[in-house]
Amino acid sequence: MGDRTELGIGIGWRPEIAEAVEALPGVDWVEVVAENICAGHLPDSLVRLRERGVTVVPHGVSLGLGGADRPDPARLAALGETALALGAPLVTEHIAFVRAGGPLTASPQLEAGHLLPVPRTRDALDVLCENVRIAQDALPVPLALENIAALIAWPGEEMTEGQFLAELVERTGVRLLVDVANLHTNHVNRGEDPAKALAELPVEAIAYVHVAGGVERDGVWHDTHAHPVPRAVLDVLADLSARVSPPGVLLERDDDFPSADELADELETIRETVIRENLIQESLRTVREVREIREPATPPLLIGAGARVSGGAMPVPVVSVDLPRPSEPYEAEVPVATDDARQRLGLAQAALLSALVAGTPAPEGFDSRRLGVQSRALAAKRAGVVARVAPELPEILGTGFRPAFLAYARSRPMTGGYRRDALDFAEHLLLADRPEDPAARRRLTEWWQDRSGSRPPGRATRLVRAARHALVRR
Structure with a gap:
């Protein structure tokens, strides 16, 4: 696994709390979303x-x-440049898919704007392992991958989460970023036991740990990163810390930021949880060592042919025992993902993403109610991010921004990034002669023109775009 990098207790750096993070006591390290900064x-x-x-x-x-x-390659290069600019000892990413479609499936490429779960199948594992090795070869520092939270489960999965991650580590040597909040989320939403997942993981591969808050609504846990860390998540952290001393633990907060004092209190609770479990395990190890000194195990009695036991002369037959030998370094054959496996995975992911963002029917085997919950969550997140990257839109549209955007999102899947999405939304409103207030419409037109460098499209262009959106929804 390479050298272990001791990180300590950290917090996710965000522009909204930058000053607070700098002033927080006891922050050993920070994590930053790579796509949000320029190297x-x-x-x-x-x-x-x-x-x-x-x-x-x-x-x-x-x-x-x-x-x-x-x-x-361009995304990999940008991530590598960011790591070098920050002097980072490693970079991290997710075990997830975020887009689907395109040439591989001969369908329009769709963007999720969110981390979606990978099916735990052999096809998906082969593809993931090959992609991880490509990334490892391209990046200048070690890579660690995070388990994600999920509202939905793939039908026909062949492995548990722990088994899937353990085989990924065995085949690629990649490190793990274990998110204990995500393990709790999957416990509530998918009935998966966090203790079982931790027991199946190669804990020596852990690079660091994420801790975050969420909220439960109607029996579904939403990993919001906008609520305090609950006791249940701290319990999973304690379980992990009882198994291994994590090199680093980091608090994530992405929205609804509390005061600096509240952040400091959460960090201290996290630190105390890890230290307490480490001390308990150290005490147990000491007790075991003392017990072994006082009550040493009886050494095996070696008796060969013709040997005599005390008080008798009966020969004792030789018993042959195969003792374990030191294991030799072993490198398993690593299957390469075939084009057929990639295409099968691509078609499955495109069908799921299309159901989530373009309103197409749910693929067979999925829980349609859960897909509806995930679809609404994706649209709400999309509206929230667009409001952050283009704050002028909610300012211009006022209270009408959110309902107008959610209506737009139901028929317009995201095919680019969030900034492109904001422009497309504004264009969609202008083509429909909205908003109704002339002054607001004029401001929206100026905003759109300033960023697109174009005039609103003519009738022919509108017809072509309408046909393209209809094709995406098929």
């Missing part, structure tokens, strides 16, 4: 943290290593 123009706050010796780890969200396509 050539690091935020001043991160520069100051680095100058103080605080480790900064880039956390990617857009590679989609669990997707059917091979990793995009």
Whole structure:
């Protein structure tokens, strides 16, 4: 697994809490979303943290290593450049797919704008392993991958989460970023036992751990990163810490940021949980060692042919025992994902994503109610992110922004990034002569033109785009 990097207790760096993070006591390291910074123009706050010796780890969200396509070289290069600019000891990403469709499936490419689960099948594992090796070869520092939270489960899965991750590590040597909040989420939403997953994991591969809060609504746990860390998640952290001393533990918060004092309290609770479990395990080890000294195990009695036992002369036959030998270094044959496996995975992922974002029928075997919950969650997240990357839109549209965007999202899947989505949404409104208020419509037109450098499209272009959207929805 390579050298273990001791990180300590950290927090996710976000622009909204940059000053608070710099001032928080006891922060050993921070993690930053890689796509949110430019390697050539690091935020001043991160520069100051680095100058103080605080480790900064880039956390990617857009590679989609669990997707059917091979990793995009440009995305890999950008992630590598960010790692070098930050002097990071490693980079992290997710075991997830974030887009589907395209040439592999001869269908329009769709973007999820979210991390979606990979089916735990042999096909998906072969594809994932090959994609991971491609990424490892391209990146200048070690890679660690995170288990994700999921609202939905794939039908016909062949492995548990722990088995899937253990084989991924065995075949690629990749490190693991274990998110204990995600293990709790999958416990509530999919009935998966966090203790079983931890027992099946190769704990020596853990690079660090994520801790985050969420909320339960109607029996579904939403991994929001906008709520305090609940006791149930801390219990999973305690279970993990009882099995291994994690090299690092990080608190994630992405929305509805609390005061600096509340963040400090959460960090201290996390630190105390890890230290307490480590001390308990150290005490248990000491007790076992003392017991072994006082009550040494009886050494095996070696008796050969013709040997005599005390008080008698009866020969004792030789008993042959095969003792275990030191294992030789072993490298298993690593299957390469076939084009057929990639296409099968690509078709399955495209069908699922289309049902989630384009309103097509649910693929066979999926829980349609859960798909509806996931679909609404994706649309709500999409609206929230567009409001953040284009804050002028909710300012111009007021309270009408959210309902208008959700109506737009039901028939317009995202095919680019969030900034492209914001432009497409504005264009959609203008083509429908909205908003009704002339002054607001004029402001929206100016906003759209400033960013697109174009005039609103004519009738022919509108017809072509309408046909394209109809094709996506088929």
